[in-house]
Amino acid sequence: MSDETYNATGSTADRAVETLHRIDDKVAMLRKQRLEDPDSATDKLIKSVLPAITGMVAGKLFQVTWDRAQARRKASSGESSSNAKGLMMNIAFAAASAALGAVISTLSDRGSQALVDFRHRKHHR
Known part of the structure; x- marks a missing residue:
C-alpha cells in the first residue's frame, strides 16, 4: 500500500x-x-389534547348557536337568502369563529399549563 x-x-x-x-x-x-x-408523558398529553378538544367543542357550539340564530332570524323576517347577504354572513361567521377560536385556544393553553403546574406542585409536596 x-x-x-x-x-x-x-x-x-x-x-x-x-x-x-x-x-x-x-x-x-x-x-x-x-x-x-419535568413533564411526564401524561403532562404532555394533557397539554396537547385538552386544548384541541376544547377548541373543537367550542367551535361546534358556536356553529350550532350561529345556525340557530340565522334560522330564527330568517323565519322571523320571512326573507329569502340573497347572495350578497349570504356572503356577508359567511364572512361575519368566519371572523367571529376565528376570534372565538383564538380566545379559546389561548385560554385552554393557559388552563392546561396551569393544570400541569398544579400537578407538579402537588407531586412535590
Missing part, C-alpha cells in the same frame, strides 16, 4: 470517527434534556 492511500484512508477514518463523536454528543445532549424535562 502506498503512503498516499494510507493517508487518504486515515483521514477518511478520522472524519468518520469525528462525525460519530458529534452524533454521540448530540444524542447525549438530547438524552440529558429528556431526563431533565
Whole structure:
C-alpha cells in the first residue's frame, strides 16, 4: 500500500470517527434534556389534547348557536337568502369563529399549563 492511500484512508477514518463523536454528543445532549424535562408523558398529553378538544367543542357550539340564530332570524323576517347577504354572513361567521377560536385556544393553553403546574406542585409536596 502506498503512503498516499494510507493517508487518504486515515483521514477518511478520522472524519468518520469525528462525525460519530458529534452524533454521540448530540444524542447525549438530547438524552440529558429528556431526563431533565419535568413533564411526564401524561403532562404532555394533557397539554396537547385538552386544548384541541376544547377548541373543537367550542367551535361546534358556536356553529350550532350561529345556525340557530340565522334560522330564527330568517323565519322571523320571512326573507329569502340573497347572495350578497349570504356572503356577508359567511364572512361575519368566519371572523367571529376565528376570534372565538383564538380566545379559546389561548385560554385552554393557559388552563392546561396551569393544570400541569398544579400537578407538579402537588407531586412535590
